[in-house]
Amino acid sequence: MNAISIERTTHELAGAYSVEVDNVPDQEWDRIAGDFADINPEQTACYSGLHWKGRDSHILLRRDGKAVAGARVALVSLPVMGRGLAFLRFGPFWRRQVTAADPEIYRAMIAALVQEYCVSRGHCLTVLARPHPQYHALECGWLRDLGFAQRRKYDDPERYLVNTALDENARRQSLAQKWRYALRQALANSLDVRVTEDPGEIDAFQNLYVSMMERKQFSSTTPVHLTGKLIANLPEKLKPKLVVACHEGKLVAGATVGLFGDTAYYMFGATSADALPLKAGYALHWWISQWLHSQGFQWYDLGGASHEPGLRQFKKQFVGKAGQIVTMEGEYERWTTSLSRLSADVVFGVRHFKRRIRHGAKFGAATGAKS
Structure with missing residues (x-):
């Protein structure tokens, strides 16, 4: 599976929002992310860049020039086809600290993600909402309202x-x-x-x-x-x-x-x-x-x-x-073509196969808490 070449862009979204795509330096990204109440380790540039080894992309959403949301997405494309999966895990972050949560910002962020990764790049966008006691169910509901379909349950949901x-x-x-x-x-x-x-x-x-x-x-x-x-x-x-x-x-x-x-x-x-x-x-x-x-x-x-x-x-x-x-609802997806959906199915099929192999080997990613 090949990394996807990234074009650095900045463009306007409807209203007072602007979107920056792959043009925020890593240190600046993590500095901005520190101002949000719902930032997750996997949404930092430091973790994402090291874990995905350069196969990640990012979007920063601004309103009136101020950063209001962001997301780092792992990109996995199939050889030759050039289509594949844009996987957003435990994101986006959209709730600034000491500021009332605004669902409009979440919806605007998801719209920007769909435009960039589904419409412009032709991928299937998969979102796994952050497991927060107050916001997980809300975010999953908003994704359904925005046309996302839950096609897979999460393997380790609790x-x-x-x-x-x-x-x-x-x-x-x-x-x-x-x-x-x-x-x-x-x-x-x-x-x-x-x-x-x-x-x-x-x-x-x-x-x-x-x-x-x-x-x-x-x-x-x-x-x-x-x-x-x-x-x-x-x-x-x-x-x-x-x-x-x-x-x-x-x-x-x-x-x-x-x-x-x-x-x-x-x-x-x-x-x-x-x-x-x-x-x-x-x-x-x-x-x-x-x-x-x-x-x-x-x-x-x-x-x-x-x-x-x-x-x-x-x-x-x-x-x-x-x-x-918190019981996580699963992975929600949007796609614009049947080829995008098929490509994502292939990627997830490979993931499922690898997990079954690890399960057979008594896979235990979080082992060690009880001792």
Whole structure:
């Protein structure tokens, strides 16, 4: 599958909106993105560029000269045909911080995406809405109103969000009884949990993830190797934190936590064989929830469960009574020609085949939270 050549453009949309296509420098993009409450790691230039290796495109929407929405889209085209898929994952971002949400901006952003990727480039546009407790269902409804069709359910639809706006006592009361009991055991084990930006500890965490995959005989496409680059290159407002748990000076568990808008994301996690008897995962994630509360974050998104019953139980019990489990509706699509739709079907067919292979190998992208 080939990368698509990108033409840099700026043009006017109806009304007071203007659209910039592939002409915003990466550092400027991430600086702008930091002003939005609904920015997601995958919508940053730093993550998208590294993960998609240059196969991404972007659109910035301005109103009266001010940036009001943006989206980074992965492009996958079929050889010879030149048509394929424009995939928008967990976007667009359109809600500026400390500003009332305006659905008109969302609709204008989607219109710009359809014009650029469906009409001008001839692709099928696929949108996977961000799993937010308040806005996921709203955005999916707006997509349907705008002519998008839900053609595929999401493979791992449940997203587990801890309510970190609660104070410590309320969060403890929210926990399931078994999770609260395991937490008491973990806290009795004198684990040293802290944030680190030390390059040596970042390398050790990334190596720990590789060792965990080998120990559990899992196959993973999780880009944990990006941890150091994201910490080094994202602006301060969006810079992830690496939280590590050590026992007697030895690293036993760690998590890369993305800090984006009103939500923090459990991006990558790793544990050693020693973590399970120490209940290190409980101490690690409880510490993270405490720290996020002190920083004013509303939600801690733990991600999905990757079809693993033990991981699902851990996350569900941690979310507890006061958190939210958002069931994602699936991928919504727009296309202008039957060839565009057929091309996207081929791309997704390949994706499904690869996922089945990984499932057979006990694929576990988010493994490591429970230990």
